[in-house]
Amino acid sequence: MKNLFSIKTAVSVGYFVAGMVIMGGIWALIAKLTKNEIPTPLATWAVFKEVIQQPFQNDADQKGIMxxxxxxxxxxxxxxxxxxxxxxxxxxxxxxxxxxxxxxxPMVQILKPVSPLAWFPLGLAIFQDSPKASIFMIFICCIWPTLINAAFGASSIPQDHKNVSKAFGFSTWSYLSKILLPFSLPHIITGLRLSIGIAWMVIVAGEMLSGGIGLGNFVWEEGFNGGSVAKILVAIIIIGIVGSLLDVCFTWLQKKFSYAV
Amino acid sequence: MSNTSTISLSDEGVSVVDEHLLDQDTKPVSIQINNVTVSFKTPKGIYTAVKEIDLTVRKGEIVALIGHSGCGKSTLMSTISGMVKPTSGEVYANGKKVTSPGPDRGIVFQNYSLLPWLTVYRNIYVAVDAALKDKTAAEKTALVETNLKMVNLWEHKDKLPGQLSGGMKQRVAIARAFSINPKILLLDEPFGALDALTKSSMHIELLKLWVMDDRQKTIIMVTHDIEEAIFLSDRVVVMNNGPAATIKEIVDIPLSRPRNKKDIVHDPAYIQIHDKLLNLLIDKFSIADL
Structure with a gap:
């Protein structure tokens, strides 16, 4: 943290800005080619500022973006x-x-490849409630990566660690808390990171299907049905930024719980 | 304990009288291996690692098991620790038949086997906590402290194993094995991964710990280092090459203790034992033998 203003940080920021400028350039070019059918970055920025007015508004007919x-x-x-x-x-x-x-x-292998969206109608049939069905869909899609990575972690515990447990007569609880869980934790966090990434992608699709309050609904209702491509772009940017922030959190956790052997 | 010994060299070999060794036969038996055979089922069929091994080790003895890689010396030691069950025959340790690992036998593993997510202190504490269930928390804490200080690692107690050098990790592993105060200490190639200089000082440290405990602990050590085996042990068990390895010969090391690393290599008795072990283990000594 003490090197926040070092040359290295400045260089990183420079590269980041360069990437953003290139992306903005391509975007502007596309806007030009489509004769502003796709709005320019500047036009989108204007809509963005409009959208983030009163972000926490929570009236019956009008909800803020936050x-x-x-x-x-x-x-x-x-x-x-x-x-x-x-x-x-x-x-x-x-x-x-x-x-x-x-x-x-075998159960995992059969259920894992099913598109998370296919679980939505099942959730709707079970709960008779679309927000609950969305949660059900997220629940299902978050299981697989975490389950598979946790299983991989637990199955790859080195014989050395198991021998320590045997030689010193660890109780089952000691084995679980001192060996199994700490060894598997980095793998579990990898699974959680994959899960949250998928969940964030799926929630937008889910909310498009289910309606109700949410970003997916915003894209569909206010963007597409409202005839504002700029709003669709604003939503895409927000979804992207939030998704990458979630990923940053789990990457940080991953680093925190990895250890040198 | 007297260290006086007389050495006379003759054509037959070394004959040494050491009072420490003379009362060896009257000491109680610590480990008894009776006709032990260990076989494993493999996809290619049954593999016999060691075959019909008999060995008696007395209390306070240091015995080295030496042989080429894959000769089954680690397997034989695992029958004493209880990690491996003999296919036939039985092993007695401290008068009881070995059926599983137990805290009366401390193990120092080949690759230290410290838990990388626990500090040096916690690594030893969890082992003490698991092995010595009837001790109070204060007694356990005291044991950890004593043993960490014994290997001069107390100031490193809050480090993780990843922050330690190989020699320091091995000292933690040795402190962990000593802290449960086992009657038998089993060392599986304990210094194999260390550089020669660190290895030498670890030998002295190990002997220091053994002497501090009044030479009461029986130590079995697997090694493929002849100098290490001679310097540390009372007897060296030379194994044949596997599969179905047997004991080729048991060589007594009648050198008086305390042994001096620097002086011992000039001792005619040492040189003769060294040559004997080399001859037992190696059959080609120069390109002329190829």
């Missing part, structure tokens, strides 16, 4: 949390026991 964003994040958070609570213990069990692996793995 209210929508937080509503989407809350659904992702609940679905992701429940999915992880379900996936981590089952994944660790699969990784620790060959029998559990052979029983559970």
């Amino acid at each position: 209210t929508k964003l937080l509503s989407s994040l809350a659904r992702v958070g609940i679905g992701f949390g429940l999915g992880s609570l379900f996936a981590i213990p089952i994944g660790l069990m699969m990784g620790s026991s060959k029998i559990a692996m052979r029983i559970i793995n």
